[in-house]
Structures are given as structure tokens and as C-alpha cells.
Amino acid sequence: MDRTERFYKIELLLRGRGCVSFDTLLAELGVSRATLKRDLQYLRDRLAAPIVYDRFDNGYRFEAGAERQRQELPGVWFSEQEIHALLTMHQLLAGLDDDGVLSRHLQPLLDKLQGMLGADELEARELMRRVKVIAPARRRAPSRHFELLGSALVQRRRVWLRYFKRSDRRESVREVSPQRLVNHRNTWYLDAWCHASEGLRRFALDAVVEAKALETRARQVAVKDLEAELDAGYGIYGGPGAKLKWATLRFSAEAAQWVAHEEWHAQQRARWLDDGRYELQVPYSDSTELIMDILRHGDSVQVVGDKALVASIGERLRNAARLYA
Known part of the structure; x- marks a missing residue:
């Protein structure tokens, strides 16, 4: 035994x-x-x-x-969801501590997670080598910003931000009320009420140039309003205030073997076609991330019905083809 x-x-x-x-x-x-x-x-x-x-x-x-209470002790009977959650959380916490600012806060939790994973440090490391969580294209957030924004979120304080906006490659200064921290595809974002634009906005933490906590009380937005405004569309580009549209994607029978098991959006609709193809419908307001996901399937997917989306994807494909002509 x-x-x-x-x-x-x-x-x-x-x-x-x-x-x-x-x-x-x-x-x-x-x-x-x-x-x-x-x-x-x-x-x-x-x-x-x-x-x-x-x-x-x-x-x-x-x-x-x-x-x-059921005293279920950790061990070999971890479910898929439990082991993924433990290893992902361990990885997320460890990845934040690039410059040591968060060590005093993170170490007790990391030690606790390690205790759940194995008897000692060597055993925990061995398990993490045997069960791997891959996080490609991760954009690291400076831990000093993560700590400051996290504290402001908990204390319900406003924050002054100097932020690099990648769309026009310019810096802007904002005063925001933090509402929620979001980790999407290995990148951290801050959902906040922007007092300059008087609306909800989403900020990538790796694009925060400078942050300062303010003494001013933050404006609070209900979680259901956050979800309705920022989570209704596709991916991280919710498009606050934008009209919601639906994209219809038809995948080849070959690609359908994988896509049929994927969740692209919580509200997606799907059906199998008579010829073995798979039709997926997803809501979106900003097409940026949706186009990237469609393009990665190459000629295994076709967008139907949405003329603007079809035109955008066609242009991207033609531009890409010219690079290899």
C-alpha cells in the first residue's frame, strides 16, 4: 500500500x-x-x-x-478539472512574480498549492513535469501593476493610469475605477469604468506604462452589468456599446472532429450538416479576435451570410498570400 x-x-x-x-x-x-x-x-x-x-x-x-464534511484528501484521484485548476493557478501565480514584489504575498499560497500537489518540493516538481499546462504567447504583466490594481479593486479605490494604446500606438492618461481582473488566453486584463469616456473599458495589464492608486472612492458597477456590456461579444474584444452580430462558420468534415468539442462562446449555437460538415454560430461585436481564430483554420472553414466579415477575412487572406507569392 x-x-x-x-x-x-x-x-x-x-x-x-x-x-x-x-x-x-x-x-x-x-x-x-x-x-x-x-x-x-x-x-x-x-x-x-x-x-x-x-x-x-x-x-x-x-x-x-x-x-x-467530506474530508477528501488530495492525491491520485484528482479530477481533470481539479488538476488543471491547481496547476494553472500555480503557474499564474508563479508567472506574476517576475521582480519579487509579490513574493511576500504569493509564497504562502504557492506553498499551499505545492502541499496539495505532493509531499515535498521535489515531488511537486515531478508532478508538474508529468502533467504539463502549456501557456503559449503569454504576455507577462509587471507584478507591481498587478499588485496595485488588485489592491485598488479590493479597496474600491480609483487608479490613475498611463496606458499605451496599441491601435494608434499612442499613450493616454486615464482615471479609472477597477471592476474586475480577467485572465484571457494567458494574458491579464483590467475591466474598469473609465471616467474620461464615461463607460466601461478593458485594459491589457502588459500595456500599462504607469499606475498610481488614488484616495478617491471608485464607482461600482454591478457584475451583471459588466457581463452584459463586456462578455456578450466574442473573446476579449467585447466592444462596449457595440451592436451584437452573429457569425456563421461552416467547418469541413475533417476539421469538425476537433471543432465540435470546442467552446468558442458560452452562447454559441451549433449543428451537424448532412454532408458531415459542422456549422457553428457565435455572437460578436468586434471581429478582431474572431477573425484571428477563423484564420487559424485556413481552408477548413467558411464564413457564410456576413458580407462584412467575409470581406475582411478575404482581404487578410489575399494580403497574406502576397507575402508568399
Whole structure:
């Protein structure tokens, strides 16, 4: 019986019998006294299992009240969603700490995540080598900006920003009320109320040149209003205030094998066509990110019905073809 199986066995015994003596645990697990002591210590210290010693009953049990909760201990029975969430969070937190500003805040949480992933640093690293989360094209956000904006968000304070706008390659100065931090495709964004334009805007953290916290109380926007304004369209380019349109994409039978299992948008509509092709409809207000995703499928996808979108994609393809003529 390996250590993970022992942890699970200890949990089942305590949950099923209430209070279990040390000798009974030894007999059930078939290990030495030293090994059982290490296991109990690890469960309490590293995995925060509420195991206590009851002197009156001379045994171990879950702390009063904790027995009503399922004490599911981490190990080989991680679900796909759980292991992905743990490793992704570990990667996101580690990736923020480029210049050491956040170390004092991040380390306790990183240690906790590591404790859930393995017994010690070497074991956790081994697991992270065996289960890999790939984050291509990640744009790192300076941790000093992330910390400042995160604090302003929690404290509901306004922030002064000097921001590089990539569309016209110019810097602008804004006073904003932070509403939400968003991680989309390995890049961090700030959703905020812009007091200059009097509307909701989305700012890429890697394009923030300078940020200063203000003492002024931030304007608050309800989450449902944020979602309606910024999440209705396709991808990160929500297009605040823009009219929502629907794009119809028809994928070849070959590409459909993969696309049919993908979620492009929470409100997408899809159906299989009689000839084996796959039709996907997605809402959008700004076509920037949608066009990029369509182009990556090359000649395996066709846009139908939307003349403006078809024209934009056709122009991009012709321009690209000229580079290889």
C-alpha cells in the first residue's frame, strides 16, 4: 500500500468509525509506528486535515463538526478539472512574480498549492513535469501593476493610469475605477469604468506604462452589468456599446472532429450538416479576435451570410498570400 492509498484508508477509517486507536490504524495499514506517525503529521500539517487525538477515547478522529464534511484528501484521484485548476493557478501565480514584489504575498499560497500537489518540493516538481499546462504567447504583466490594481479593486479605490494604446500606438492618461481582473488566453486584463469616456473599458495589464492608486472612492458597477456590456461579444474584444452580430462558420468534415468539442462562446449555437460538415454560430461585436481564430483554420472553414466579415477575412487572406507569392 503506497502513501496515497494509506491517506485514503485513514480518511475512510476515521469517517466510518469516528474514533480509531493508533494500534488499530497500524493493523489496518500494515506499516511501522514511525511511518504512521509521519502520515498523521503530514495530513495535519501539509493537507490541513482536521485530525485530532482524543485522550478520553484513546484514538484519533476528525475534529468536532469536521466529520460532517467530506474530508477528501488530495492525491491520485484528482479530477481533470481539479488538476488543471491547481496547476494553472500555480503557474499564474508563479508567472506574476517576475521582480519579487509579490513574493511576500504569493509564497504562502504557492506553498499551499505545492502541499496539495505532493509531499515535498521535489515531488511537486515531478508532478508538474508529468502533467504539463502549456501557456503559449503569454504576455507577462509587471507584478507591481498587478499588485496595485488588485489592491485598488479590493479597496474600491480609483487608479490613475498611463496606458499605451496599441491601435494608434499612442499613450493616454486615464482615471479609472477597477471592476474586475480577467485572465484571457494567458494574458491579464483590467475591466474598469473609465471616467474620461464615461463607460466601461478593458485594459491589457502588459500595456500599462504607469499606475498610481488614488484616495478617491471608485464607482461600482454591478457584475451583471459588466457581463452584459463586456462578455456578450466574442473573446476579449467585447466592444462596449457595440451592436451584437452573429457569425456563421461552416467547418469541413475533417476539421469538425476537433471543432465540435470546442467552446468558442458560452452562447454559441451549433449543428451537424448532412454532408458531415459542422456549422457553428457565435455572437460578436468586434471581429478582431474572431477573425484571428477563423484564420487559424485556413481552408477548413467558411464564413457564410456576413458580407462584412467575409470581406475582411478575404482581404487578410489575399494580403497574406502576397507575402508568399
